[in-house]
Amino acid sequence: MPMEKKTLKQRIVDASVVLFQQDGYHNVTVDRIVEHIGASKGGFYHNFKSKDALLYEIHDVFISYVIRQSQEAYDKYDTPISRLCALMQTLTHVFDLYQEHITVFYEESRSLSAEYSAIIHDKRSHYRKILQTVIEEGQQTGDFRAELPATIVTMAIVGMINWTYKWFKQSGPLTMEEITKVFSDMVLHAIVTEQAMEEAIQFMIKDKPAI
Amino acid sequence: MPMEKKTLKQRIVDASVVLFQQDGYHNVTVDRIVEHIGASKGGFYHNFKSKDALLYEIHDVFISYVIRQSQEAYDKYDTPISRLCALMQTLTHVFDLYQEHITVFYEESRSLSAEYSAIIHDKRSHYRKILQTVIEEGQQTGDFRAELPATIVTMAIVGMINWTYKWFKQSGPLTMEEITKVFSDMVLHAIVTEQAMEEAIQFMIKDKPAI
DNA sequence: CCCTAATAACCGACTGGTCGGTTTGCATTT
DNA sequence: AAATGCAAACCGACCAGTCGGTTATTAGGG
Known part of the structure; x- marks a missing residue:
């Protein structure tokens, strides 16, 4: 290299x-x-080496960046709630930078050859694990509701954010910051326990008069 | 026909x-x-007529079914909360029946020719509108938090559920019923107002001891 | 009920074009 | 002169769609 x-x-x-x-x-x-x-x-x-190798390069640039940034976000904070918010923000932020990469990542990964596909699959799991760990740690500390299975919660959050690559347009009426705020608010309301809600409130949307 | x-x-x-x-x-x-x-x-x-026409057929079977079922679910209930739960359940239920169709629908829609693509796009918008209408009606009745933009909430729910086609396996450890329950619980916690929470509770997961 | 005619359903060899990858050749640099 | 970086002609495999032909199905007159 x-x-x-x-x-x-x-x-x-x-x-x-x-x-x-x-x-x-x-x-x-x-x-x-x-x-x-x-x-x-x-x-x-x-x-x-091949057209296929180019596709792998694109995949790798993106997923490696996400993992690196997420790990940094995790290390930077020390409570489950702040870590979760930082992770969500990191992920949505990547969409402003790498929107094309992401589309390729999620639409064309099937075109990768078996060997490349395996590497990318592992890195994907690695990312998922970082997020799921935060959820599980939060459940152990009592910050997050323990009655919700951590795996499903993880995939719910990932799905909510990832799906934006299908509909978010940088030229559209919504900014990614707005979307991030709403997503964070929703997730926190969804999984934070009553006794931990006070810490979560600072990350939430202030009540405004109706639409 | x-x-x-x-x-x-x-x-x-x-x-x-x-x-x-x-x-x-x-x-x-x-x-x-x-x-x-x-x-x-x-x-x-x-x-x-062409290989392309076959692809359209597959798309149409699926999306038309979803719209029909969703409309029925909407008509069957009469409160925003029950309608929302019914819509979510309808959508997740479709995944048990049409998992292959859905994968094709979301991975291969780019391969549709322009004319077919336009038809499918309209039907997709139609579905989204059904869900978004429920959200907006709930905000007007005070059941759902009005400070959250209905469009983003709609896409958050859609994304959360749609993403399951990427990771849910019928042979896996989780059943779609389990996932649906957790998703509904999370969404209701996320968007239902405090004064309407009582109606929502019947759709939620009973507290159990931690994992 | 049977035979015939017409039409719809289906077959499979063939073609014209496309595209990933190779090979050869030619500059420029070291 | 040897290696590097790129150009451009070329090759072979592959594939959507065609077309002339065959089989199944239905309709109707006797």
Whole structure:
């Protein structure tokens, strides 16, 4: 893994993320990618073993970033409630930065070859584990309702946030900050116990007059 | 639209849903579909204008069913809370019946041609509107917290439930009933106002000792 | 009820085009 | 002169859709 600066490789990744997101992996030919950046097919296969390897690169950039940021968020805080909010905020924040990557990540992962797929699957599990650990720790401290199964709660939160890649548009009427606030508010109301609600309130939406 | 019994057309749909779900639309050839059911390519193109038309058929079967069932659920109940619970239950219930269809629906919709895509998009919006209407009605009656934007709440619920198609396995340790209960409990805690919480409690999980 | 005719359902070899990947060649750098 | 980085022509496999033909189904006249 040598240190890259502004190579053809990087330009290929940048261009193909956009193209894959728009039209899907199968509808974007290698010819079109190289034509789009004014390069050649030879240059492409000099930098990537296969079209498949390029897809893996895109996957890895994204999931590795998410894991790194989430781990940092976990370490930075020390209560289950603050950690949960930080994790949710981290995840939604990534959508502003990596929206194309995410679309490719969730729509095209099936096109990965078996070996690449296994690596990505492990990293995905790793992320899930970070979040689930926070939920479980919160249940043990009495901050989160213990009668809710941690696995289902984890997937509910993940699903709620992940689904935004299907409908959130940066050019739309809602900002990601607004969405994050509402999501955090809903999740906290959903799982925080009555006796821990006081700490959670600072992360919540202030009551305003109705719509 | 004549009345069908057990036609080749139906067998093609049944087989291709499974194949598309497993390997993706682009990785399943027409040859493979017809070989899988012991039919021929001529028979296929006698029943479908194109491979694309088959994909549309699969989409339509699913989304039309969801809309019909949801409308019935709405009509059957008369309070926002009971309607919301019925809608959520309807949606999760569909996953036990149409899991393959749903995977195809959410993974392969990009492969639809423009005209088909527009029809499906409208039906999708129609469904979303049914749910969002329930949320808004609940906010007007004071059952649901009015400080939360109805659009975001709607998408949060939809996302939470829809995401199950990515991780729920019928052979896994969790049943869809369990998941539905937890989801309903979480959503009700998240959006029901304090003064309406009494009606919501009957839909919730009884407290049990910790995990 | 039977035979015939017409139509609908179905078959399978073939084609035209596409696309991932290879190969060869040519500059520029070291 | 040897290695690097890229260009462009090329190859072989694959696949949606076609088309001429065959079999099953139905309708109607005798």
